[in-house]
Amino acid sequence: MKRRALLATPLVAPLAAPLATPALAQGGTAPRRVHAISLQGDPALPADFPHWPWVNPAAPSGGDVTFGAVGSFDSFNPYILRGAPAAGSSLLYDTLTSSSQDEASTEYAHLAAVIELPADGLGVTYELRPEARWHDGRAITAADVVWTFETLVRQGRPFYRAYWGDVESVRAEGERRVVYRFKNNENRELAQVLGQMPVLPKHWWEGRDFARPLTEIPLGSGPYRLERFESGRSVTYRRVDDYWARNLGTAKGLNNFASMRFEYFRDSTVAFEAFKAGQVDARRENVARDWATGYDFPAMRRGLVKREAIRHEIPTGMQSFSFNNRRPIFQDVRVREALVQVFDFEWLNANIFFGSYARTTSYFSNSELASSGVPEGRELEILAPFRAQLPERLFTEPFRVPVTDGSGNNREGLRRALDLLRQAGWTVRDRKLVNAQGQQFRFEILLDSPTFERVALPFVQWLQRLGIEASVRTVDPAQYRVRIDAFDFDMTVDVMGQSLSPGNEQRDYFSCGKANEHGSQNIPGICTPVIDALVEQVINAPSREELLVRTHALDRVLLWGHYVIPNWHSREFLLAWWDRFGKPERNPRYGLGFPSAWWVDAAKDRALQEARR
Template sequence: MRRRTLLATGLAAGLPALPALAQAPSGAGPRRVHALSLLADPELPEGFTHFPWVNPDAPKGGEITLYALGSFDSFNPYILRGTAAVNTGNLYDTLLKQSLDEPSAEYGHLAGMVELPADKRGVTFELREGARWHDGRPITAEDVVWTFNTLRQHGRPFYRAYWADVSEVVAESPRRVTFRFSTDQNRELSLILGQLAVLPKHWWEGRDFARPLLEPPLGSGPYRIERFEAGRSIAYRRVEDYWGRDLPTMKGTANFDLMRYEYYRDATVSLEAFKAGSIEFRTENVARNWATGYDFPAVRRGWVKRDEIRHEQPTGLQGFIMNERRPLFGDRRVREALGLVFDFEWMNANLFYNAYARTTSYFSNSDFAARGLPEGREREILERFKDRLPPEVLAREFKVPSTDGSGNNRDGARRALELLREAGWTVRDRRLTNAQGQRFEFEILLNGPAFERVALPYIQSLQRLGIEARVRTIDPPQYQVRMDAFDYDMTVEVFGQSSSPGNEQRDYWTSAKADENGSRNTVGIKDPVVDEIVEMVVNAPSLPELTAACRALDRVLLWGFHSIPQWHTRTFRLAWWDKFGRPPRNPKRALALESWWVDAAKERALAAARAAG
């Protein structure tokens, strides 16, 4: 699944089939449930009053000012065209709402009840009575049908891959909608459909869904757009008479009366705005900033608080990726060579204050990561493709290259040159050149200056091989356009993972998506073995089978050298002006800022201190 949560369960003999979505015996009737869970029974019973990580009595009111980078020109995040404003998801309700404390569990939200048929070929959602749009009209099953069909036809290519096994959606009554499946093997599909954000059919009639939208759309969720300045700022106002404010899935959340986002072109400028108090809450993703950038008067006076919160969500993979549609990167040996001279240990010590762990898997920080040599069921899967895989996949443990951190990576450079010579590249006049006289040169495309200090030392390492690489930094909207069109040589990409990998893997890795603009197969992988293993992931009938298939997929991707893995952290780094209250604990698998609130006493004290100071 696309949501990012963590599986803490290990692969062990005798683990049961995925219980909460197990269907009734053949011939039995449909099963009605209040929640779905892929990996275990839902922790919260029917009739629960609120999620355990919220304060159900949190006060409503006050304002929070946040930041975003880049700009925006649309309120439609579901299409390729345009750059959508941040947090537009607050405008709409989803059929189910994810529990941020559990791996792959969703509870009734817009839909109060879920019906699972005995034949495993569908799911039915019954919408809650009283669910309504902000204009007062009821939310209907027709809205659900229209949303699904519109997104599949006009939305980003992701939806077509994610929902590929849905054969039909039918409104059986005003509040009952049924999705029918083309297979009985896709166990997570019901949860995926529960994530559907329902859009108002009547509001979109007469409007072109495929075009960017700068008219505030009609929603149903806890917030509506109050005002905006295109590309510069947007403010969301809490809906006082929001129909779902007392649902167990909403209690203790959506507490701010106003959420305002200010846009900045540069992360450094946004940090300075935070120091000045123009921004009130910040997550810090730059290790150098966290180590050195928060020694300013407001911190020393106690006006600004900081915290690191440990989380359990899978961290996926962030890394340099090469566009394999370019002939330059088509050879596996070339891609391996480029990874051998990436010196993470030196960067971690000299740039990141040793704040990060090296990423070694596409499923990092989860039980789905490949480890050691393939064994058991994973090995059985890989043996099926033995003649089509590099021999190392079955014979050797994959390890990312490592150095002593001195910055003198001679062994990596020596091995890289050997691989490049095998691939037909030699150094002539200090330039790496092939038999046709083509020089090895390429561009590293970035969407902001933060990664320039990572790319530049890497470029110096490449220059020692005779490779001429250069950095090009562009603004986020232009970057997104180029990425959607696969117009890049090398860039930094993030492949997020969840506690239940599944249908999204089609969009990440399969041949069918490699040439579909806007897909997440940004690498351009076209490997029939990967295609087949992805289908095994999607259709895994049990947790052990899912784990084995994911580990096999991970191992094949790693040995394909499709990326140069970078790093990850297992904590959220937060800084905020001391006007907020927050629950006693954070959920295990997300930050959940929506559960914070403005503490009126703290706000007054802060204002008085700043005035006196």
């Protein structure tokens, strides 16, 4: 399973990105002791694998690199609601397991040496490696793991309470053995997602308030330590040369830079200019216009800058204009569907995106988990008990997003939208769309970057044709985070990341229990008994085949609820860099491998420095 990246850390993998879990032992009484757990069958690599297949184990270490970040930061504790966490925070801590970017839903022991799966499926035990150390030299213990779990559940983001909600207890048995017990044995991924938990130092946090933003250098165990920072402006991490896991198969060939500096910029436009000026070494591009037209600058023409569009096999999830369904104005599904009809993706793709994107038509887009056609067979059986609570169209016609001719003259869409709005009690009077009380239909689109204004403003103009008064407000990332956590918005841009094995994170995305919990990831405020029931069915799917059909059913119900206006996605990573790096021969199937598997090539670095003089 994969959740929305809570900590959008530029060019660094998000913290504890959820994946999936083990095939738990069945039958007998003896626990199964393994080096990896997977939802897809047996892991591909043996217990003594020397390194990930896609890395260069002989990659040289050294070199200082600079990446860009947008906005600001005021904390080094990314696990709580308060504060804006610094980019790169995930570099500081190790996890019990490490995910394979070449396999779907597979985790290999990292901090743990052995993973023990009981025959009853009601728990998991992790035995820690004796060599695992904090940066101060003290051993990482089972007490650290227990303290971390209990602290995150009690004081961390609401996500953790939903994600680990089926854990009944956790205890330390000695210095290195951590035993979890579960409430039931139906949650197939729970053992695996517990392995993805970042482990924090209990002894360092004693006497400190975990719930407050952290403004001092924390103690970690990972491949980098925090060296220095300038609050809100830059943060530098230094490679730990005696890192305890340096020669493990899960770490060999990774984290090769001597230091990584994250320089903060006001917005993405300024950050791009800094890259072109050579102040930033590499960037992930997410603006189609810039990718199409922005790279014609002198260094690029001289061959000093490289770029590449890298295909991937990662589910792209759902990016959308998200309605705040808590607002009365959006609580009628006909109103939400009407606004979906107004959105003209084809015009945007032709005139703003240079044809770079595909329209998103599923919450599980770019994967076999996406629903299609009409429900049949097993999926129909799953949905049949809820038929009276669902629109009949769900059972008789495929879900389709509107498609226009791209001319910008979306008359048919506007006509359908107006008809739906009239059914919902709205009428046009003096060129204004008003309700029975004469109140105009108006709302605000909240953004955290000026980049998205070029998409939101045309949408505002299309809405004006119906008499709807929509406005756009762009605020700084810190203020945006505060307002989103408090659900203080009408509409915003939301991203729900998914993986090949959806599971526990779906509660935080879609359940009633999270719809009004401050800081949850249920940004749209989705709350229906049907979706709650389907989420639990997805989490408790007993097999891959059943997971697919249950996810299809959930996806279909979400789509027909029109809780969001689906946006678009790309099936490529867009990466640009100054030509001073070496990189592996290939990328992993389900990841980019940058920057973790790249290195500074000394010869290229010297040539670049000469060319820039």
